[in-house]
Amino acid sequence: MPRTVDPDARRAELCDAVLGIAATEGFDGVTIRRVAAATGASTSAVTHYVSGRAELLRLAVRTLIDRRRAHLRGVADDREPAGALRAVVEWSALDADARDHQVWLAVVVAAPREPVLRDELADFNSWWDALLADLLRAAGGRDDVAVLVDALGVVVDGMIMAGLQSDAPWAPERRGAALDRLLTALGV
Amino acid sequence: MPRTVDPDARRAELCDAVLGIAATEGFDGVTIRRVAAATGASTSAVTHYVSGRAELLRLAVRTLIDRRRAHLRGVADDREPAGALRAVVEWSALDADARDHQVWLAVVVAAPREPVLRDELADFNSWWDALLADLLRAAGGRDDVAVLVDALGVVVDGMIMAGLQSDAPWAPERRGAALDRLLTALGV
Numbered sequence: 131m132p133r134t135v136d137p138d139a140r141r142a143e144l145c146d147a148v149l150g151i152a153a154t155e156g157f158d159g160v161t162i163r164r165v166a167a168a169t170g171a172s173t174s175a176v177t178h179y180v181s182g183r184a185e186l187l188r189l190a191v192r193t194l195i196d197r198r199r200a201h202l203r204g205v206a207d208d209r210e211p212a213g214a215l216r217a218v219v220e221w222s223a224l225d226a227d228a229r230d231h232q233v234w235l236a237v238v239v240a241a242p243r244e245p246v247l248r249d250e251l252a253d254f255n256s257w258w259d260a261l262l263a264d265l266l267r268a269a270g271g272r273d274d275v276a277v278l279v280d281a282l283g284v285v286v287d288g289m290i291m292a293g294l295q296s297d298a299p300w301a302p303e304r305r306g307a308a309l310d311r312l313l314t315a316l317g318v
Numbered sequence: 319m320p321r322t323v324d325p326d327a328r329r330a331e332l333c334d335a336v337l338g339i340a341a342t343e344g345f346d347g348v349t350i351r352r353v354a355a356a357t358g359a360s361t362s363a364v365t366h367y368v369s370g371r372a373e374l375l376r377l378a379v380r381t382l383i384d385r386r387r388a389h390l391r392g393v394a395d396d397r398e399p400a401g402a403l404r405a406v407v408e409w410s411a412l413d414a415d416a417r418d419h420q421v422w423l424a425v426v427v428a429a430p431r432e433p434v435l436r437d438e439l440a441d442f443n444s445w446w447d448a449l450l451a452d453l454l455r456a457a458g459g460r461d462d463v464a465v466l467v468d469a470l471g472v473v474v475d476g477m478i479m480a481g482l483q484s485d486a487p488w489a490p491e492r493r494g495a496a497l498d499r500l501l502t503a504l505g506v
Contacts, residue, residue, distance in 0.1 A: 156344050156427060238479060239344060239427055255483065280480070280488070280496035281503075288476025291426060292468070295443065300468070308468035315469075315503035 140179050141189060143169055148190035153232040157240035157247065160187065184246050191250045194233055198226065199257065206261070211268035216318055218265065219282055223289035223309050224302070231290045238287075258283070278316065285312050328367050329377060331357055336378035341420040345428035345435065348375065372434050379438045382421055386414065387445065394449070399456035404506055406449065407470055411477035411497050412490070419478045426475075446471070466504065473500050 147168040151159050162183055166173045180186045205221045206214040226234075241248040262279045266272050289309055292300055300308075335356040339347050350371055354361045368374045393409045394402040414422075429436040450467045454460050477497055480488055488496075 154431070155346060158343060158346055235423070235427055238482060239423055241483075243342070251483070274499070277495050277499045280492065281499045284476035284480050284496055284500060285472060286476070287479035288472035288474070291475035291479065292472050294426060295429075295439070304468065307465050308472055311462070311465045311469045312472060312500070312504070315505075316500070317503075 137179060142193070144176060144179060144186060145190040145193040148186055149194060149229065149233050152190070152236045152240075153229045156236045157187065157244055160190075162186070187244065188246045188250065191237060191247060194230060194237075195250060195254045198222075198230070198254070201226075202261065206265065211265050211270075212318075215262070215265040215269055216313060218261065219286060219313065219318065220309065222286045224293075224305055228293070231293055234290060235294060255283075278318075281316060282318065285309070285316075325367060330381070332364060332367060332374060333378040333381040336374055337382060337417065337421050340378070340424045340428075341417045344424045345375065345432055348378075350374070375432065376434045376438065379425060379435060382418060382425075383438060383442045386410075386418070386442070389414075390449065394453065399453050399458075400506075403450065403453040403457055404501060406453065407474060407501065407506065408497065410474045412481075412493055416481070419481055422478060423482060443471075466506075469504060470506065473497070473504075 144165055147165045148160050151164055151168065160183070162173050162176050165186065166176045169176070176186070180189060202218055202221065205217045209217055237247050237251055241251050259279050262282055263275050266275045266278055272278060289305065292308065293305060332353055335353045336348050339352055339356065348371070350361050350364050353374065354364045357364070364374070368377060390406055390409065393405045397405055425435050425439055429439050447467050450470055451463050454463045454466055460466060477493065480496065481493060
């Protein structure tokens, strides 16, 4: 009796393989052949579920971004705006999964030559900027919301890079202290 | 009459090819074969000047780092400590060559699996931390030098990532405004 396969579960497995390869080797390492090998399938079994490499990249990065958005919404909900703002930045900078941070950096690095990644990143960045601007406006007392949104984006990206410095990874307390110093200075 | 070749000039040319490939494709794309093709040489002509890929990577990254250190020393000299501190951070975050920023990100991304890059990055990071700590102490009035050094490292890395966001690159004024907001908040 043939094994029945749930197409959504199969695509989720393929996306997970893409993100695993991208985390360690970057998106240049992601090929249909490599993803097939990582999931123990043939290349034609992969292309049965996705039209090609571009769709595979898009699905995988959307998985990552949808998870990130859902988590950030959860972090923001049930807090007043100022607390939500700080919690959103802290989660993005410190608590997101380490592999997700590696993939994130890989997305930024590969985006100039991968239109699919560039589009998904642009979508996420717009959403993130709007989320921060809304929280800053709701918290009130700011006349430089646009610049603060940019500054907080810089803080999150810089914390992600600090977390990935492989020569001497910062202990959680050190990362927390640097982030706290920055957010306190910005009045967040 | 055979063309005489200055070995230092030849190695400099090879290093430049390595950095060019790393900037666009990351260090996974750097092979003796690719570097040979990029410089119009045979692979044996490349290995005549370097012992192999590891030495080639080390030479190339040292070229980048030596240039960065020399420039930072020049930026810091002839300024009082507070001005030197701000100038050093501003140059690192904003004015370094765009290709150098791309290579820098590629170094961080590849360091976990390239011991040569990890060592060179660790060396540079120690030097950078010491430079900033010296300037902060010389400027005086700080009781949290170590945390501030980390915070400024986060700011520089975050600004580098912001500069490389390819979907909608920040105009120089926007980058300058975000950096100024962060440094002013930190009292730098």
